[in-house]
Amino acid sequence: MSDVRIKIPAELFALAESSRFDGSFDVGVLEAGPDDYTFKEPVEWYVDVSNTGSALLVAGKASGVGSCACARCLSDVTYEFDGDIEGYFLVNPEEGWDDDGEEELGDDEFDVLPEDHIIDLEPLIRAALIVDAPDQPLCREDCKGICPTCGQDLNEGTCDCGRGKDLEEFDRAANPFAALADFKFED
Ligand SMILES: [Zn+2]
Ligand SMILES: [Zn+2]
Structure with a gap:
């Protein structure tokens, strides 16, 4: 079981100090919109x-x-995920309020550092992966899908029920550039 909670050491409470933390995390299943991604590693x-x-x-x-x-x-x-982790934790919300214009930030743009100085990175890591996930996972750009009538995988050929062929023509009609493939240009 990997732990993604990091304890902020005392020396990081000085201005401009910076530290790197790293590790690995068992994501298991990631829900990205309607899609569930399984991470084996x-x-x-x-x-x-x-x-x-x-x-x-x-x-x-x-x-x-x-x-x-x-x-x-x-x-x-x-899909190879490579997401950006981003977080912002106010250290002393009451003190930081007046002088830095921090009050301009909306509630959802920052968290407050917990009193035990432990940051749980799990929600940040999951958010980074979700943002990086493709809008629509496709096995290939032009995947033809399966025939909704007979279940034939249309990547492997048209089906006998004829419905798959209709869909292919419908696809072309919906995509004006596909029609160019058949267009005979004159010299
Ligand atoms: Zn596919
Ligand atoms: Zn079919």
């Missing part, structure tokens, strides 16, 4: 924690390989 992560005066800035990377079902044909898709 732990995700590698690092963060640099910097003291900006009234806050600790947490910035780093989380990388690993997740797999998911293709949005069209349901075959396995693997």
